[in-house]
Amino acid sequence: MGVEDSRSFYGIDHYGFPRAGADDPVDPEGYYPPYFRSEHFQRYGYHVEELRGGFHWVTSAGYDAAFVVTEQGVVVIDAPPTLGENMLAAIEDVTDQPVTHVIYSHWHTDHIGAASVFGPDVEIVAHRITKELLERFPDPKRPVPTTTFDDELVLEVGGEILQLSYKGENHCPGNIFVYAPRQKVLTAVDIVSPGSVTFMHCDASQNISGWYEAQSQILAYDFDFFVGGHHMHYGTYEQVKLCVEYFADVLEGATAAVERFSRSDALADIVADTGWDRMFVGTENWINSMANHTTRHVLEKKTSDGRLWWERLAGATTQTKYHAYTVLESIRLERPRPDYRLRGENPPVFLT
Ligand SMILES: [Zn+2]
Structure with a gap:
């Protein structure tokens, strides 16, 4: 065994997940906007842009946030640690007004973990649950909200x-x-990321049915600009719709995969392959079969303009398998299932 072979056999590549590499396509043209290559961005690591009427978008390319300049102070929405003190720099670039309010989109530290940069005197507005979570898991970088609401707040x-x-x-x-x-x-943060298929596992989301529902709730708003928390871009309505189309294809593929691989003949095939006394090998093969089936469905399907997903959204070839896994698991846990067993039917698969 040569050095390279032994590295791949004994090294980390032997375990767990595959590495993406040169076979994966480059990101679609336009994914990296002009600001990304600008001298200012390369030097300072942030970009700020007025979307309309005092509403500003600020980004570190990986993460974004926003602020609104008013005649009585600045209202900030989120403060990711990757922007950190650059939030202050971006605000000072466009106004002398002080920050008076900070809104937390949600409690995750990667989006509000620099909120303490605005000092102790700002009003912090968030959902009641966000406050409860930050009281339960305190973090001095994420001060506890001072104003909360349940359903709506203007x-x-x-x-x-x-x-x-x-x-x-x-x-x-x-x-x-x-x-x-x-x-x-x-x-609306961590639902869709314009220009890409978003970060793996549905942006590390918890309630996937609710996360899908949020995509429809986004499209019910009358907006020209969308701030999603990630990645390189703010979005237009059409760009958000494209992300929603992609995730509809993931759901379609995962639904078909769960239906197909939950049939007892499919389960029997997998168990026959691995043996009934290696339960977790069979489990992995079963779950991976569904994830692979879903991934192929998404990556081979023609999208609404006839192109493939990797030609339209960044990250399709690397992230889809993780979305596939998460969505098919959510189908198995959150949605009605096709594998209801009748009394006297479907004997245990290792006996078939
Ligand atoms: Zn989050």
Whole structure:
């Protein structure tokens, strides 16, 4: 065995997940916007842009956040640690007004873990559940909210209006929608990421049925600009719709995969392959069969303009298998299942 062979046999590549590599396509043209290659961004690591009427988008490319400049102070939405003090720099680039309010989209530290940068005197607005989670798991970088709400809250500061809304669990408990009606900007974080298929496992979401429902709830808003928390881009309505189309294909593939591989003949085939005394090998093969079936469905399907997903959204060839796994598991746990067993039927598969 040569050195390279032994590395691959004994090294980490022998275990767990495959590595992506040169066979994966480059990201679609336009995924990296002009600001990404600008001198300012390369030097300072952030980009700030006015979307409309004082509503600003600020990004570190991997993470984004927003702020609204009003005549009576600045209202901030989220403060990711990857932006950190650059949130202050971005605000100072465009106004002398002080930050008076900070809205938390949800409690996750990767989106609000720099909130303490605004000091102790700001009003912090969030959902009641976000406050409960931050009291239960304290973090000095994420001060506890001072104002909370259950269903709806209208925040009016210096003549600007932000409509905060909670529609139930999605990405995590307490994740809210923030809508600026005058500017027609919607902020909803960790649901879809315009320009890409978003981060693996449905952006590490908890309630996948709620997360799918949130996609429809986003499209019910009348917005021209969408701030999603990630990645490189804010979005237009059409760009958000494209992400929703992609995840509909994941759901379609996963539904078919669960139906096909939950049949007793499919289970019997898998057990016959591995032996009934290696239960977890069979389990892995069963789950992976469904994930692979789903992934192939998505990556081979022609999208609405005839192209394939990797030609339209960044990350399709690397992230789809993880979305597939998460969505098929959510079907098995959260949705009606096809494998209901009748009395006297379907003997244990190792006896068939
Ligand atoms: Zn999150």
